[in-house]
Amino acid sequence: MKLSLFGGDVAYMVTLGVASLPVAAALVGSVLLALGWFQVGELLGGRATLGAAAAEVFRLPLRATLWVLRHALDVPLFGARPLSPVGDAVNAGRSPAASVAAIDRAVASGGDGGRAADAGPADVRGAHVKPAVPAVVGPDETWLLVNGIVETKAMARASARLITDLTGRSVTVVYNPSLGLGMDLAECLLGRTLDTASRPSEGLADLVQAQLALGRVVVLLGHSQGGIIVANAVRTLCARGLADAGVLASLRRLEVYTFASAADEAHAVPSADGTLVPFAEHFGAEWDAVSRLGALTFSGWAPAVRGVTIKPETWNGRVHVLRAEAGEGKRPEDWQGHLVKEHLWPALVGGAFGADSVFMAKYGLHRGAAKTKSS
Template structure:
């Protein structure tokens, strides 16, 4: 989940019967870095996941049937649905994500989609065969009209901020989350441009209301359906990778956008040699995906293909538990790195390394709920630990990381 209204090593063979396992809570330790101390209420736990190439079960996409993945996700949802309200909490400053027009649009689309779904089910059961035909036609019209009203499939950020040095040699792409319309995606990329001082292109993950959006998430996550937004995003990403003038390609996904980003990078790995992908960096917030591929031979001679991968999650965010935190947990007995108060200037923390199929560095904000991008996730970049150890944070205010 993102703006406008609201948004949205554990692989399938390691998941629990009720879905992705929740990470064990870590002690609240005050963190420090080059700046004021972070609030002891919300320390950052961090660890690295190295993508492991399965020797026996094969690639993640072919390990289990989509039906098994779907059943696992439904079991997890049924056992944890009471946590869903936490995706909106805390309510402070949610004006950046929740607007009256967005609420009205989402309520209307939800009502329409529920009516259409009931009519389709009744028609399919043979109650009224003609009703099925009319309901399907009405659904097609609804999808066409709702999509058209949300505008172009991509849009450019419009924030009035100075551009970072060499911003013309970079391409930043963003994919929004569930229940986000065109205006919400515009708000997201405007905020990202304000933070990083780079133009950001939004790949619009159009919303058709909560019911249809959740159905699309299932099809994309468990059935690997390549939807229009995935195709549009991939063409934009592919063009950026092929552009010789670009030295850096940054791909950001939020919520359902994490699922879409996953599909896009899976295709990159299928199409491009690894050395071409080094300029691609991947960052997700509250990713709802169940894997992130970044294969390597595990040796210096065979490094991972992508330049960098990071994921940000709130411990109490249901979507993060369903996605990144559920599929990239620490092995039993390991302790996540929490930068201690006594860390001295010049010291560099080490991070636990685990093997899994959700590659990248994980930054988990403990004791914190919330799923909305502007309201609940932009602030994680202000944490001193994140400022010190996150590559994405080095881009703030137009900065540039050391290559």
């Protein structure tokens, strides 16, 4: 990241993080204490052993804590909002960057592993569902980007401009405001580990559904914490699709692409022909800690650490991995790969992710261009 461009933004985020640290510590501490008390009840046998009334004694603090936090974060101040009119992100009548045959070959490549590479995975959705396929190019495309933690509006807009340079598409940032590192991590804890619906994810689901209802293809991108918000929004849309055939049909026009996603799930539902919708692809660096905590592990690409349960039915989408240099020792740069502008976009355009991606086959208009350098 060039401090000459974002030095003021970095200083602001550091100051905000320090100022909000006591509040963040109190929030995370209260959740962990309540969660620990709940685990004590589970170790004692839970409802089956203790009975309903006694088990509720161990559950009640966690329920109350999550209820308070959920409503505290539900105020409009914390809601994600587009930084520019969504109409500015509608790209009319754009052609794919490659032929349909090239896109089909990218689909067939299956990424670098994970559940979506299977020809027909069986899971709790009942049948051998078909892998997701990208939507046909419609008359209009709406491009939306959800930012990661500790990003200012200027940083998020810079990422959107780089996407425009790469794809030729206009992009609207659905900005999730940062409240400092500690508060952002607390929000990640609620949205990812505890699956708590948030104002940003619910608002994003409404926005995407409205764009789909207009007959548009929606290209939804999320970086880091943005991957969590996107995952929760998609989960909401899938639930709505199961209750409404019209919403389910529209999900064929939703494409989800995440970068260094911290999410532990990526939901999909079978459409009328059994194909999983929406289509999804995920990009992450092999040794990026956030990707390891999220997409790389829960897609099945990386082995899960002890105590982590992988649920294949909650992951949809092929995975593309920026691999470290081969050799006996790790170089310092091998541990990089989390930042979009500095690491992931240049690697994507340069072909360093290995198997060609559907995203690049369909939208990568500037592959190999000079615009790959960080901005």
